[in-house]
Amino acid sequence: MDRNQMQMHRQIANIRKSFFDQGYLDEQFVQLEELQDSSNPNFVEEVVTLFYRDSARFLYNLDQALEKRPLDFSRLDSLMHQFKGSSSSIGAKKVKIECTQFRDYCNARNAEGCKRTFQHVKKEYTTLKKKLEAYFQMARQAGPMETACRPR
Amino acid sequence: MTEGGINGFSSPRADVFPAGLRVLVVDDDPTWLKILEKMLKKCSYEVTTCGLAIEALDLLRERKDGFDIVISDVNMPDMDGFKLLEHVGLEMDLPVIMMSVDGETSRVMRGVQHGACDYLLKPIRMKELRNIWQHVYRKKIHEVRDTESHDGLEEILMMRNVSEQSDDGYLLCGGDMTPGKKRKDAEHKYDDKDFADHSSIKKARVVWTVDLHQKFVKAVNHIGFEKVGPKKILDLMNVPWLTRENVASHLQKYRLYLTRLQKDDLKTSSSGLKHPDFSPRDAAGGDRTDHLKMQQNEAVNSYRPPSNLLLQNANSRIHEVDLKGTASLQKIEPKKVLTGFAAKSHKASCSNVGMSHSFGSTQYSTYNSVLPTQYSWNEGFTEIQFKQERNPQFQVENGFADLGLPPLQQHNQLNLQPLQPIANGLFGKERDKQAKSSSGTKSSFGSYSLPSQNLMPSFQPPDPSFQPPDPVTSSTWSLKDDQQTSTDNLELTAFLLQGQNCPSTNLDMQNKGMLEDNDPGFIAEVPPNLYDALRFDYEFPDSLEYPVIDQGLFIV
Numbered sequence: 001m002d003r004n005q006m007q008m009h010r011q012i013a014n015i016r017k018s019f020f021d022q023g024y025l026d027e028q029f030v031q032l033e034e035l036q037d038s039s040n041p042n043f044v045e046e047v048v049t050l051f052y053r054d055s056a057r058f059l060y061n062l063d064q065a066l067e068k069r070p071l072d073f074s075r076l077d078s079l080m081h082q083f084k085g086s087s088s089s090i091g092a093k094k095v096k097i098e099c100t101q102f103r104d105y106c107n108a109r110n111a112e113g114c115k116r117t118f119q120h121v122k123k124e125y126t127t128l129k130k131k132l133e134a135y136f137q138m139a140r141q142a143g144p145m146e147t148a149c150r151p152r
Numbered sequence: 153m154t155e156g157g158i159n160g161f162s163s164p165r166a167d168v169f170p171a172g173l174r175v176l177v178v179d180d181d182p183t184w185l186k187i188l189e190k191m192l193k194k195c196s197y198e199v200t201t202c203g204l205a206i207e208a209l210d211l212l213r214e215r216k217d218g219f220d221i222v223i224s225d226v227n228m229p230d231m232d233g234f235k236l237l238e239h240v241g242l243e244m245d246l247p248v249i250m251m252s253v254d255g256e257t258s259r260v261m262r263g264v265q266h267g268a269c270d271y272l273l274k275p276i277r278m279k280e281l282r283n284i285w286q287h288v289y290r291k292k293i294h295e296v297r298d299t300e301s302h303d304g305l306e307e308i309l310m311m312r313n314v315s316e317q318s319d320d321g322y323l324l325c326g327g328d329m330t331p332g333k334k335r336k337d338a339e340h341k342y343d344d345k346d347f348a349d350h351s352s353i354k355k356a357r358v359v360w361t362v363d364l365h366q367k368f369v370k371a372v373n374h375i376g377f378e379k380v381g382p383k384k385i386l387d388l389m390n391v392p393w394l395t396r397e398n399v400a401s402h403l404q405k406y407r408l409y410l411t412r413l414q415k416d417d418l419k420t421s422s423s424g425l426k427h428p429d430f431s432p433r434d435a436a437g438g439d440r441t442d443h444l445k446m447q448q449n450e451a452v453n454s455y456r457p458p459s460n461l462l463l464q465n466a467n468s469r470i471h472e473v474d475l476k477g478t479a480s481l482q483k484i485e486p487k488k489v490l491t492g493f494a495a496k497s498h499k500a501s502c503s504n505v506g507m508s509h510s511f512g513s514t515q516y517s518t519y520n521s522v523l524p525t526q527y528s529w530n531e532g533f534t535e536i537q538f539k540q541e542r543n544p545q546f547q548v549e550n551g552f553a554d555l556g557l558p559p560l561q562q563h564n565q566l567n568l569q570p571l572q573p574i575a576n577g578l579f580g581k582e583r584d585k586q587a588k589s590s591s592g593t594k595s596s597f598g599s600y601s602l603p604s605q606n607l608m609p610s611f612q613p614p615d616p617s618f619q620p621p622d623p624v625t626s627s628t629w630s631l632k633d634d635q636q637t638s639t640d641n642l643e644l645t646a647f648l649l650q651g652q653n654c655p656s657t658n659l660d661m662q663n664k665g666m667l668e669d670n671d672p673g674f675i676a677e678v679p680p681n682l683y684d685a686l687r688f689d690y691e692f693p694d695s696l697e698y699p700v701i702d703q704g705l706f707i708v
Contacts, residue, residue: 028275035190035278043190051183082181082227085253088275089183 008142028091045136051090058083077106094124170285171196178208178224191278205231212244220288226252234266241267247287
């Protein structure tokens with residue numbers, strides 16, 4: 001095992017690094033990793049799962065709100081504010097950036113800008129979700145680091 | 153001090169402090185709740201989580217002394233975080249830390265104004281949570297000084313021992329020098345006492361009963377707000393067992409409340425959901441009587457059925473402020489105790505309103521209908537314990553420094569009616585409302601420094617033809633015993649009320665019209681908000697408390 005496993009771990013480490021390098025995740029994600037311990041060995045994955053499950057409602061509500069005419073910018077802003085807060089919990093950096101952009105458009109009462117940016121938000125949100133799902137799956141397959149490093 | 157808690161929840165052990173700190177985390181975002189819980193557990197704290205503000209309050213009320221500190225998000229769906237903040241400060245006197253994604257200065261300022269002992273920005277790092285114990289420690293120190301009791305001291309000494317033993321001694325420098333300094337003070341004070349004799353009983357706080365507070369307010373009024381000082385007040389009050397420190401801390405709270413009330417008034421008086429900064433209408437000056445009328449109108453206005461109300465949004469803030477204004481502004485004869493604002497009479501009706509934490513407009517209607525019947529100031533209410541308000545030092549001096557108190561009087565009469573129901577323990581709600589309503593506001597706080605002056609100008613009675621509500625004689629309010637819950641809330645109200653020195657004309661709270669014959673000066677400025685609050689769905693109990701205390705300042 002070892003060799004393969006070590007390779008897997010290296011791969012996982014690279015993928016993880018790319019998340020940061022490419023701006024998908026920020027420091028908050030590291031905080032989550034640091035919280036993971038023997039009493040909560042899958043903490044990070046649990047949190048991410050919880051986030052995606054809970055935040056779906058914001059996207060749904062935002063979608064609905066964006067259908068209304070005229071747009072209620074105040075409500076849109078409020079919803080996005082909450083969504084952004086939630087996204088910050090897992091360190092979803094790109095998502096947050098789009099959220100901020102969206103709120104700027106809200107403040108400027110720019111309907112087109114809002115709608116356009118919302119598409120970006122959803123895109124980043126979904127992209128990150130896929131990446132993280134793949135990442136966690138690999139990590140599970142690779143097994144705990146200790147195993148890989150155990151001397152033969 | 154390691155006795156078991158009242159409800160069987162263990163008190164934190166001072167010798168391992170800060171480990172075991174009992175933290176209540178309130179956040180509607182389940183992801184954050186999970187993360188914070190884990191972070192706090194890693195700090196060796198004892199964590200309880202809650203997804204709703206109302207739940208949190210219930211928990212806190214059930215387990216009195218079951219928690220050491222509360223951390224709450226600002227944006228909660230069922231209650232504005234600021235309101236929760238105030239409630240907790242008033243009812244439980246626990247340190248509260250606010251959290252938010254939004255780090256805007258105005259928001260942070262609001263947090264501080266509402267009494268937050270810290271404001272954290274999300275995403276929150278674990279190291280920020282590690283040091284939250286300092287707020288608990290600081291509070292204990294304050295309490296010990298206030299009460300001059302040895303019980304709290306014992307606990308603090310134990311904590312100190314821990315710090316002395318620790319290598320980095322971070323207890324001493326956790327963030328600011330105050331704890332260290334206070335420690336020295338406490339040390340100096342108690343050095344020569346025999347600690348070994350301290351029994352581990354609960355520390356005794358000075359209970360600011362209605363009577364006591366009345367004396368306080370009288371003294372303050374007598375001296376003149378501007379010239380007031382703890383020593384002078386103490387001398388005038390002539391209460392042998394009271395210390396200068398007790399008075400000083402009470403005075404600070406009183407001022408704080410007034411300031412806050414004022415601000416709220418200002419804020420709420422500008423109608424609409426998001427209050428733009430509003431500038432005092434008639435800039436300082438103005439004929440007091442006119443203001444008074446305005447206030448009265450406003451007050452009256454607020455009594456009108458909801459349809460008349462300008463602001464239908466839940467402007468809890470307004471409620472609160474209004475209440476505050478009323479309560480505090482009146483001068484009350486010592487004998488006239490505002491007993492729960494006709495608590496008896498409309499206890500029933502108000503109790504629903506007050507007690508339920510719902511924020512619906514129904515409450516308001518109830519309130520309205522109840523109002524007119526109110527007032528009978530019964531005497532003999534139970535003492536209202538003035539709960540120490542946890543407060544940032546921040547506002548205290550601001551507004552008061554240059555305030556001339558007298559203007560406060562203008563509001564006096566207005567409020568009582570609304571207050572009554574509030575007095576019935578509806579407080580909390582009001583405060584909540586206010587918090588809610590003010591959330592969108594970015595009013596500048598700077599202009600609020602002077603309670604009295606600002607209040608008046610900003611007040612804009614929607615309908616000038618109102619008759620002022622019945623004047624409220626607010627001396628001290630004490631809620632009846634059977635209004636226990638409201639008692640909590642009333643505390644503040646009472647406190648506030650006491651502030652008002654009602655001229656002899658007073659205020660009998662019968663449904664008389666405004667006290668025409670009252671000395672105009674007597675009417676404290678009633679924060680316009682107070683009445684506005686009535687208009688909205690307003691949850692009385694909570695907000696009442698708050699405002700009341702604020703306005704507790706005396707009217708000379």
